[in-house]
Amino acid sequence: MKRSVLAAAIGLALSTGYAQAQAFERNIMTGGPQGTYIQIGRDIARLGAECGLSLNVVESAGSLENFVGVRNRRNTQFGIVQSDVLEYLKTFEANDPEVQKAVKGVRIMFPLYNEEIHVLARRDVGSMKDLAGRKVAVGRKDSGTFLTATLILDILQVKAGERLDINPDEALPKLLSGEIDAFFYVAGAPAALFSENAIDGGKFHLVPITEAPLLATYTPSRIEAGTYSFQGEPVDLVAVKAVMMTYDYDVGRNAYHRESCRTVSDFSSLILTGLDRLRATGHPKWKTVDLTALPPGWQVGVCVKAGMALDYKPACNAPAAGAAGADDSNEEYLNLLKQRLKQ
Incomplete structure (x- = not known):
């Protein structure tokens, strides 16, 4: 594999600081206007809207830009990334300080589907x-x-x-x-x-x-x-494999990190409890999603784990239309995820 493939993206991740924003926002970086990523992002945003939580679906060039965005772009809590991008980064992380810095803090949220x-x-x-x-x-x-x-x-x-x-x-x-x-x-x-x-x-x-x-x-x-x-x-x-990525926010650091962590927990819970609805009404790829198929070598974020708790309640601003508590299938997913996280 050629290290130069990621040089531009890693350089951007290291050189670009957090952009200042006047208000807290929730964003997911996806892909082009006719791609599958953007449709998956819109499906997730609809789940949030049912809960009164707005999520902006951001067009992008794709995986590399999304990974850098989660690492470095303010108000960007989520990004969808290809598994071979993650494998590439893991290959060079151990012996490359630049790659180590670029991936620091980026975490798995959920594995999605095959692309x-x-x-x-x-x-x-x-x-x-x-x-x-x-x-x-x-x-x-x-x-x-x-x-x-x-x-x-x-x-x-x-x-x-x-x-x-x-x-x-x-x-x-x-x-x-x-x-x-x-x-x-x-x-x-x-x-x-x-x-x-x-x-x-x-x-x-x-x-x-x-x-x-x-x-x-x-x-x-x-x-x-x-x-x-x-x-x-x-x-x-x-x-x-398409994988949903996030950042490991530190709730003790500042208000932005606390709000972002809460956002990650909320959407972790919404996806886990709403998976059947996503399969029924979302992009056909939701039917093939296996939330337990975690790529090796990558950690799940603490904010994600908090939202996976069966008694977690998202901070909805309005009653969720048709929302239901965790059923047996969701509990099965949670147990499988916990087993994988212990390995």
Whole structure:
């Protein structure tokens, strides 16, 4: 893995101070306007609204920017991050003081769902090796898509003719117009970018990603036929885990830390007790969420643990519509989480 991939993001985390704000806010950093992260963020914000707690859903470039935001951006209590970003940081943390400083205080809130690694390409790109010598968009440098695309191409030793550092929203029209040959997009299927845009299945397809060297880092997955209108057959590929991150606030430090910790506890409780509603009414990826699938080597924050208590009561400003106490399934999740935290 190349350390330079995260250099810009880590440098920003170290050099940017907390921006001053006049009033306390709650924010979750997500992704682009047609991505899965932003839809997941909106689902969580709706849970908060039912409780009278406002949560701003912030668009971003993706995982790297979100990780830095949780570490360094005032009034940003939450961010959604890819698991391979976390694995990358853990790889270098032990021997790199800059990385140690960048990750200090950042904690796991909940693991979420698997994100499929989409590579949309011209039909003459039949496999990952066919990207050699082609024009390939790999995402903005502060995005998780950029890190994943870079790692995959390096692991497979595929040398693209040109790598364009543009986001998927910009890459799609360039692919359709013939300016590029393919682009990477890490997003939970179904991704709105592919569902809401006209793509000719006779000219473009999702490239299978089944190469054995990738299985040490990524999880085998499949996008079933018909998930997208242009996709007539199932596609085997790989996926990463999306993880909700937060910061380990110190309630004894100041009022801002106390309010932020309370926010983290409140939303931990709301997600835990509202998971069935999220599965029923939210993005389809909620149906696959396993709150016990904690990535190894990362700690859960103390404010998260406080909100996981079965007797915890969120600081609602209004009665929660349709809210209910913890049922048997939520208690089961809590017990499993406690077991994992003791390991």
